[in-house]
Structure formats: C-alpha cells, structure tokens
Amino acid sequence: MTRILGIETSCDETSAAVLSGSGDDVRTESLVILSQDVHRVFGGVVPEIASRQHLTAIVPVVQRALDDAGATLADIDAVAVTNTPGLVGALLVGVSFAKSLAFGRGIPAVGVHHMEGHLFATALEHSDAVPPFTGLLVSGGHTLLLDVEAWGRYRLLGRTRDDAAGEAFDKVAKLLGLPYPGGPHVESLARSGNPDRFRFARPMLRRNQQPGDDDYYDVSFSGLKTAVLHAVRAATPDDFADIARGFHDALIETLVEKTWRAAKEFGRTRIVLGGGVAGNRTLVAAMQTRMGRAGATVYAPSARLATDNAAMIARAGLFHLERGDRAPLDLNAFASHPIPGLVTT
Ligand code: KG4
Numbered sequence: 001m002t003r004i005l006g007i008e009t010s011c012d013e014t015s016a017a018v019l020s021g022s023g024d025d026v027r028t029e030s031l032v033i034l035s036q037d038v039h040r041v042f043g044g045v046v047p048e049i050a051s052r053q054h055l056t057a058i059v060p061v062v063q064r065a066l067d068d069a070g071a072t073l074a075d076i077d078a079v080a081v082t083n084t085p086g087l088v089g090a091l092l093v094g095v096s097f098a099k100s101l102a103f104g105r106g107i108p109a110v111g112v113h114h115m116e117g118h119l120f121a122t123a124l125e126h127s128d129a130v131p132p133f134t135g136l137l138v139s140g141g142h143t144l145l146l147d148v149e150a151w152g153r154y155r156l157l158g159r160t161r162d163d164a165a166g167e168a169f170d171k172v173a174k175l176l177g178l179p180y181p182g183g184p185h186v187e188s189l190a191r192s193g194n195p196d197r198f199r200f201a202r203p204m205l206r207r208n209q210q211p212g213d214d215d216y217y218d219v220s221f222s223g224l225k226t227a228v229l230h231a232v233r234a235a236t237p238d239d240f241a242d243i244a245r246g247f248h249d250a251l252i253e254t255l256v257e258k259t260w261r262a263a264k265e266f267g268r269t270r271i272v273l274g275g276g277v278a279g280n281r282t283l284v285a286a287m288q289t290r291m292g293r294a295g296a297t298v299y300a301p302s303a304r305l306a307t308d309n310a311a312m313i314a315r316a317g318l319f320h321l322e323r324g325d326r327a328p329l330d331l332n333a334f335a336s337h338p339i340p341g342l343v344t345t
C-alpha cells in the first residue's frame, strides 16, 4: 500500500489530498480545496494574482490535508503534482513545492497531466468507472473525447476546434450578465427557460456524418456563442432564461451525440465523464437517458470531484508511480502538452 500526497495549482484552486492504496483499490483519506474567490471581481482568472494566492495558500492547504488524514510528512511515500496544462506561474508554485518536498524527504515525485487527472476523478467515487470506457472530458480549457482501452492508453477521437465547453458556458454567462464561473449559473437559469423559443444550430452535427469524417467526433462552440450573442442583442432580460435554455440544449445534445458515436464505434458499455462541466446534472441526465437506451452506463463525478481537485491528481499519480514513472528534479511546468499515453493504432 502506498500513501500519496497530491498537489494541484494549475488554475484558481489550491488543492492537496492524501490517498492510499494500490491499483484500482484506492481510498481518499483527505481532500482540501481552496478556491480563489478574488477572480470573481475580474470576471475571469488573473494569472499573477492566482500565482501569488497559491504561494500564500500552499503550505496551510497541504498541512490541512495531512492533518485531516491523520498523517505527517513522515507517513507520505510519494508526491504527485500537476505540471501541465495550465497557467505556468500557477503550476510552478505546486511543482516547486512538490519537488522540494520530495527532495527533502527522499521520496519520489510524479508529474501529472491535469486532464489525465480529470479522467481518473470519477474512479474515486465509482469503482466501475475504470477502463475500458469512452471518456468525455469537459473543462474550462479543454474538451476531449477519448477511447480508453486501459489506464495510460488513450485514443483521442475528438476535441474542440475553438472554445472548450466550460469556456462556452463562461462566455455565455457573461453575455447574460451572470457571475464567473458561469457554468452552474447558466445551468440553473436554463432550467426555468422555455425550450421552444430559441433553437440554435447544433454545432458540428450533420445528419450524414460518417466515422471517417474529420468532424465526426470534433466539436466547436464559438459559432453557438456568436448565435447567443446575436440573440441577446435582439432580446430583453426577460428572454434570458429562454436563451440560456436554447444554448444549454444545443451544447448538451452535441456532447451526448458525439459521445454516443464513440461508444458505439468502439463497443463500450461504460461512459466516464470528467472536468468541471461534468458537474452539470442536466448533461449527466441527458447522457444517462441516451446511453441507457443502448445498455451503456454513465459515470460522472460529484461536483466536488468534477472541478479541479488534488485527489484526482494523486490518483493518476499513483497509477504512474506503480508503472515506475518518476519525475526528475528538473521537472518543469508547461502551459500546454498533449495528454500522455496517446495511441494511434
Ligand atoms: O475542470 P475545471 O474545474 O477547470 C479546468 O480545468 O478548466 O472546469 C471549470 C469549468 C468552468 O468553465 C465552469 O464554468 C464549468 O467548468 N462548470 C460548469 C458547471 N460547473 C462548472 N459548466 C456547466 N455546468 C456546470 N454545472
């Protein structure tokens, strides 16, 4: 059994977690997430403020995670840290801290790709959310549709050609005068909206698309965002709930259809969702209805594990540690990098 400390500082959450176990039998002993509220004032994340806040928070957040797990640093066997993708200044705080800790204690460090972390998040709550499965990662910066044959073997089927799903939610929220981050606000406003008043085109969904077509799995949300912008300009605030509903329905139908295509093509009976937008209950319910008809099961994380957290980083880090991966002391932070383990054959 390994006890691993996870650290996540890629954006505006300072998070630390302690996990223990091996293979797919892993227990979360503690998870601390400190969200940086300050960015609300600016309507988006201000990178330098994020870095400075991580610097202030990292020691108490890690200490709290250790305390909650009833552990001290002496009980930790390894440390996993997000080193890509994200805001470089923010990532560097976690990376530098993790390396110092590993060096000081003489324990291994593992660098984790943030999106691979999101892929592991659901397995922390659902023991069946393990490969093989169709994975849909929908966060503020990324939208990835993957076929996951095994942990560490990812076939990238589709991605967004422009805005990520969460980014589309945040931009539409801004247009509708809702606070940042906009996803949950748009979701609840859409619930009270009339579904028949604004029907926006479904992005990248054509009736005669075939598996070999390059837009069969890809998505694109910037056209949808522009359509919302035009609708908002021609509307009054009384129409905003109906516009939110029209946007919500179009985005969700697109994600559900693309995911269904992937599951069908690869014969998967498990669908695993991850990333902040996977905390959207309407998306999860629509996914469950569609996949359920085909006999597939949908696994989604709770809102706490859907958004950025260190438990998912520790979980992915444990997988890499068990495979023998070790971060060298010159482990660096990168704004973007492909998810590791991509397969093409
Ligand atoms: O995964 P995440 O915490 O951070 C990134 O890695 O980007 O995702 C944050 C994104 C934000 O864009 C936020 O608006 C969106 O997830 N989000 C949601 C919901 N909760 C968070 N989008 C739609 N519906 C939600 N309920």
Ligand code: ZN
Pocket (backbone or CB within 6 Å): 114, 118, 139, 140, 275, 276, 307, 308
């Ligand atoms: Zn994330």
